[in-house]
Amino acid sequence: MAYQVLARKWRPQVFEDVIGQTHIARALQNAVKAGKVAHAYLFSGPRGVGKTTMARILAKALNCSEGPTPAPCNRCAPCQEIAGGSSVDVLEIDGASNTSVEDVRELRETVKYVPFQGKHKVYIIDEVHMLSNSAFNALLKTLEEPPPHMVFIFATTEPHKIPSTIRSRCQHFQFKRISRRDIVNRLNYITAQEAIKMGEAELFLLAKGADGSMRDALGLLDQALAYGGPQVRQEDLLTIMGVVDRPQILEMIQAIQRKDASKAMGQVRKLVDQGHDLRQFCHELVEVVRDLLMLKISKQPEALVECPSEELEELKALSQGFSLEELQWLFSIFSQTHEEIKNFFYPPFLVEMAVVRATRIHSVEPLDKILEKVLTLEKQLQHSAETISAPSSTSSSLTSPPSMVQPEVGMSPPPQRSTSDHLGPNPGHNEASSEVSPLDRSGQWQKVLQGVKEKRPYLASYLDRGVLMSLTGEELVIGYPKASSFFIDLIHKEENLSLITSTIQECFQKTLKFKVLLVESLPDMERSVHSSKADIHPVVKEALKILGGEIVDPKP
Incomplete structure (x- = not known):
């Protein structure tokens, strides 16, 4: 027959x-x-x-x-x-x-x-x-x-x-495209009946090449049997299918993870010498990056990542070295290269530039963390400025001899300064009390700020940017101008809002409604703004020179 x-x-x-x-x-x-x-x-x-x-x-x-x-x-x-x-x-x-x-x-x-x-x-x-x-x-x-x-x-x-x-x-x-897992299970049954020796990695490679078609999977199996006999090896499948070896793909990902541009460029040159299709290589890279992303965000990645169990463990370990933002950048780089390569005059150059760009990706931090660091730096600079200015003014007032210049006729004598002026601020004086709002005569809002600061300092700095608009027996309202509107979104995060309301309840011994408003202007309530550059402390000037930007709300 x-x-x-x-x-x-x-x-x-x-x-x-x-x-x-x-x-x-x-x-x-x-x-x-x-x-x-x-x-x-x-x-x-x-x-x-x-x-x-x-x-x-x-x-x-x-x-x-x-x-x-x-x-x-x-x-x-x-x-x-x-x-x-x-x-x-x-x-x-x-x-x-x-x-x-x-x-x-x-x-x-x-x-x-x-x-x-x-x-x-x-x-x-x-x-x-x-x-x-x-x-x-x-x-x-x-x-x-x-x-x-x-x-x-x-x-x-x-x-x-x-x-x-x-x-x-x-x-x-x-009719649906058949999943790789279903194709692998069916191939496993057929190879057992036909006495064909194949491992799990070879079965997954056939299923991947079939692209959801059972007929194509059996056609590739027939081709592999004609090429290598009843014992199908992974090297034979790679040869007849013309795909890139999986270890080479993972070596490229590891080179990108280590920021080793030289190693990554060498991998591209090796693929070119072996005659591989670089567009197919980019396709493979995009798939691996996608799998790494699924492994980081999914609680049950086995349902989303279809690959042999050994390779799955290797990918899990590899995904730990990337952040979600880095993987998204890599996906964008290689998917864009995959599209551009078909119209490029010499594809190896394009792929080399893509892998170099991939190795130059640095860790990307979320915006709220960056903002928190900026605010922390600003507080440190302000504290340094106050620490430097306070001793200098005190020492000059204590060590300078009394002036020998007599007042001119018609001039009133200078006002006499008290001892406390010479000795610096009162030890019991609260720094925030100089900025107490007329609505907060009892200082309860300042206690709220202090309580939040002890638990979450950066959140206290968000609140300190606002101005107390209303304080009644039922609600507490603070306002922000348009220039500081982004603080409202940060305060409205669930964990931040929960801490603020609980602190208000502790300080006022009752539950108040807490509201945050965006207002056009705050002419009567804003703290005085020193716009003259002559009033800026040298430390702040140096910070501006290093970090760039402008002063929005200077503190006295």
Whole structure:
């Protein structure tokens, strides 16, 4: 007997054997069982996912000697004839080679004849979207009022090309792309039955190359058997499929993680020397980066990352060395390179620049953390300025001799300064009390600020930027000008708002409503702003020179 390719030998013969299309198989089985089979079906989906196979199984279910039955026996003459493609009651027509209206007219002439052997006459038209508009129009009347023994099954990969008048007369079933895990399980079963030796890594490599098509997976397996015999090795699969070795992809990711541009450039040159398609290489990199991202954000990454268990553990370890922001940048770089490479005059140059750019990505921090660091730095500079200015003014007032210049005639004598002026600030004096709002005469708001500062200093600095607008027995309101509106979003974060309200309750011994408002201007309540550059302390000037920017709200 002549050799039969694996895709034909292991073609499913019952509904349960069609993998990845359980939703369609169940619907058709129930329709057959209940005797509610439609006169026309439209099966659409990617190539090699079981459209024509499902149509044949449905034809067997309708014409089986024991049926109609949802489980055809595959032993009777009708079942065997349909499986072998020799049944006179089941006609398979190639829509690509029978596109004319004359072909459809001939089909219409045969429709009126009753089945020769079975109970139904089934016409399976593959690639039905290839029919001409005239041919579709010739089918309309037959589809609208078909004979009771007639069932049409249309299969296509491009359902959008079928006229809506045809689609509306059919029950439409959409076939899904088969997952890698399902393909691996099916291949594992077939290789065990055929005494073929393959490991998990080789099975996943075949499933990946099949791109959701079971027929393509079995075709690649046939090719691998012809190349290397019954023991299929990963090196043989890489050779016949022309894909980049997985370890090389991971070496590139590791070089990017270590910021080793030289190593990454060497990897690109190695791939070029081996004759690999660099566009396919970028495709592989994008997929690995996506898998690393899934491993960082998902609690159950096994459901999202389809790869061998050993490789999954390796990817988990590798993902720990990247932040989410870095992985998003890498995904953007290599997906953009994948698109640009097809129009570039020399692809290796473009890929080399992409990997160099990837190695130059530095750790990206969220905006609120950056803002927190800036505010902390500002507080430190302000504290340094106060520390420097206070001793200098004190020492000058204590050590300088009394002036010998006599006041001019008509001048009033200078006011006498108290001892406390010479000795600096009162030890018991609270720095914040100089800025107490008239609405906060009891100092309760200042206590709230102090309480928040003890638990979360950066949040206290956010609140300190606002101005107390209202303080009653029922609510406490602070306002921010437009220039500081971004502080409102930071305060409204759940963890920050919870801390503020709890601190207010502790200080006021009761629950107050806490509101934050955005106001146009605060002329009567804002602290005095020293706009003259002459009043800026040298330390602050040096900070401005280093960090850049401008002074928005200087403190006295």
